Amino acid sequence: MKTFAAVALLSCLLAIKVEGQARAPSIRCLCAHKGVNMVPPKLIEKVDIIPPTPSCGNLEIVVTLKNGAEPKCLSPDSKxxxxxxxxxxxxRTLQK
Known part of the structure; x- marks a missing residue:
């Protein structure tokens, strides 16, 4: 009976330990690819700069377009x- 109780206790402790382990972080970047090099400036409505985060280590630059098209990711390395x-x-600094 003591052996059964010890095995049951060990099984419970092992189940708690396994259940409480952290998962590998998932990468959740908005820009799945490198991004486009250029978008016509007349079409840009808004620019969002998203710094690197623990869930995505990339600097992301997302532009919203005036024509209602899907937002585009710009390559941070493009001129x-x-x-x-x-x-x-x-x-922006001149407006302040």
Whole structure:
């Protein structure tokens, strides 16, 4: 009887330990691919800059378009993106 109780207790402790283990983090990036290099500036309505997070280690730049099309991911490495962001930041600092 003591052996059965010990095995039952050990099984319960093992089940609790296994159940409480952390899962591998899932990567949840909005931009599944590298992104496009350029979008016509006239079509850009809004730019969202999403910094790296624990769930997605990539810098993501998502633009919402005026024509109602699906949001596009811009490549952070493209010259267009860097130039556009610098202009937007300069414009923002001048408004303050």
């Amino acid at each position: 267009f993106t860097q130039k556009h962001l610098i202009k937007a930041l300069e414009k």
